[in-house]
Amino acid sequence: MKSSEGELTIGELAGDFGLATHVLRHWESVGLLHPARRVGDRRRYTDDHRFRVALILQAKAAGLGLDQIRAVVEAPDGPARRDRLTAFLAELDERIERLRSARDLVAHAVDCPHEDFLACSRMREILHDCRTPGNPAAGPPVCVREPFGGGRVVPDR
Structure with missing residues (x-):
């Protein structure tokens, strides 16, 4: 059961990719992933975050480190x-x-x-x-x- 219309909890987003939630929290701490919003102390994610997680996983599989991935996704254009x-x-x-x-x-x-x-x-x-x-x-x-x-x-x- 999804949290609310179009939003995911950290557990749901991580679960979609077979990841532990601490992986997403780490990616947040290094600036790769930012929740769409917080409801109380709980993070909420969107389909755009699914895309970002898939991109990060593919970039890691290609051999990019988290710093390199961040440099790519945070590039201005x-x-x-x-x-x-x-x-x-x-x-x-x-x-x-x-x-x-x-x-x-x-x-x-x-x-x-x-x-x-x-x-x-x-x-x-x-x-x-x-x-x-x-x-x-x-x-x-x-x-x-x-x-x-x-x-x-x-x-x-």
Whole structure:
């Protein structure tokens, strides 16, 4: 049973998405969600809030943090939102490239013809040319390489 015509309680809104109410309260505390109004001490939400919760969940699934989501939704207009998402898209592309490289490395280890991939000269070459994690001057720890059939290892930009 819904609270009143067109309005939802925090429990109803959270329940629509399988969330605990404390998640919505946290989103409120970081400025992502604002109740339409309060009746006494109780929050009331509308269908627009359903849209906002769905947007937040999809943005989180895409890898955006709450600060990034807030920056997007609080941007003054559509072009500003696109600018913020364009920056995030570049971050995603870089992360995807690193994941592809990591996947290629693991795939080589799995398919390596050596009994122990740690003894494989190709694996050693790949790992030697990678930058060391934790070294600020080194940049990202995963190499960007040509596919393993390419035979050449190129350190990340």
